[in-house]
Amino acid sequence: MTGVLSLLPEGRHGLLRPPPYGGAEDLAGYLATGGYAPPAEPGRLLDRIGAVGLRGRGGAGFPVAVKILAVRDASAPPVVVANGEEGEPGSVKDRWLLRHRPHLVLDGLRLAAAMTGAARCFVYLSDTLAEQAVRRAVAECPADPRIEVVHTRHSYVAGEETAVVRRIDGGQPLPTAKPPRPFEAGVGGAPTLVANVETLARIAVIQAHPGDAGAVAGAHLVTLSGTAGTAAALVEAPAGTHLKVLADLGGHGTAEAVLLGGLFGGLYGPGWTDLPLDHDRLGAAGGALGCGALHFLHPEDCPVAVAAAATAHLAAHSARQCGVCVSGTAALAGTLTAVTRGEAGHATTDRLRRWAGQLPGRGACGLPDAAARIVATLLTHFPDRIDAHRRAPCPACEAGRPHDGSRFTVPVP
Structure with missing residues (x-):
């Protein structure tokens, strides 16, 4: 069984608030956290996201404000998609959010629509339990615009942004050649923002708790696993947390190497304990954070x-x-x-x-x-x-x- 743990300092707002009875957080519970508050001037929220440097959590770590601006400033009415198709086998964060905190994701989707001027929103996923939770949340969601749920078949490539667009438009969930990219011509030919569900959840928390914006933008949901028979863990960790801290926390203190970013970030051997949870510093070291999944290799592993x-x-x-x-x-x-x-x-x-x-x-x-x-x-x-x-x-x-x-x-x- 995968454990769930927050490493954020006491009083800091994060994404891993435990829902009651282990199920999905309902509307009343989410409203009690400050959710679905009337949005501030969308431009102010966008400025705040840009100022704190929020980066996408789908894998590439691209600056979120830049993507939103590209869609907002397009010449046609845009579309926003919450991408919950988690193709990396070692990652669970997106499905956890959709299963347990669907309103947090929908709130972020609402805010992204407000910032871009979108009139259509989609939640894109393949996980059955996540879909059930999201559909219940959509039915009681007080937000506009209307949100549609699109189910896809699970695969490693189904969450790639052009595959997302292709599936929503009725095709197979397979990538297409670029250009154009979705922000230029996406769903139905409209400029489209495809945003990972953790990214949207962080936008919602930044809106509800602007005083914590910097910490919220810097924190990451990380899936820890290994080959030594220890239980996996989903952890929310502050920016800059060293991988050694996460390894020890997950019972991987004897690990000699790590596979970074699911299957995207590559293998790292001697010196991995000094690496921090940071896109730029991992990139400079020749790796990549990707979706935040870390798989530790122990001495008996090859x-x-x-x-x-x-x-x-x-x-x-x-x-x-x-x-x-x-x-x-x-x-x-x-x-x-x-x-x-x-x-x-x-x-x-x-x-x-x-x-x-x-x-x-x-x-x-x-x-x-x-x-x-x-x-x-x-x-x-x-x-x-x-x-x-x-x-x-x-x-x-x-x-x-x-x-x-x-x-x-x-x-x-």
Whole structure:
């Protein structure tokens, strides 16, 4: 069972307020927290979001105010989408918010509509329990404009913003070529803001508690997991919290490495304990925070096996629309799987390095980029591990753990 814990200082407002009886927070409970308050002048709220530097929580960490401005200043009436399709197998934060605090997300959606001038809003998701909670909340929601709920099939790429638009417009949840991007031409051809549900929840808290705006913008929901049999945890942590603090909290104090950002941020070895929970500093270190999912590797774990499982999951979830993704991601996964079997050749490292350098930026979405980053960081932080598998698999690989995303999957609390 996944635990839920806030590390925010006492008195600070966050997102993990426990709902009564473990179920969804109802309208009365949410109103008691200051929710659905009459919005301030939308321009003032937008200025505040920009001033505190709120960044998107869907993976890329793009400045939220910049996205809102791009949609607001477009020439046609815009659309706003709450994106709750959580494709990363190691992340639970979005489904937790939709299941337990749906009004918080809807309030943020309402405010985003006010800031952009949108007349149509959507909640996009695949989780059945989340959908039930959201539909109940929509039925009692006092806010305008009207909110529509769109169900999609779950996949790694279904939450990519152009896949979101394509599905809402009646198509398959698959990425499309860019440009145009949704802020230029999205749902029904209208400029569209696709915002992660945690992002919208933080907008709602900033509106209700402006004195805490900076702390709210800097905090992150983080999913902690590992391969040592410890329970996973969903944690709200202040900006700059060191990964070592989170590892110790989750029972991963003996970990020797971490897989960052779900399957997006790559592997990090020696020195990972000094990394902070910060987009820019993780990026400067060659990693990425992504969706905030952290998977810790213990001494008995093999980084090559973890990389093989991660790339195999990505290859299996390819939309199969881009030849470079289909062939390149599968080649990385197949080669790493062969390494775990003791089948590495003398040219394996050079081949992996070449492919990892060629893939980024060549697909319609970031899936091949994620696979390439995993391999590139494996080669950077564990350069000796592939050679060590040249004659025979290591004990961890011989144990035969699954080479797919199931090893990263975390249950929603």
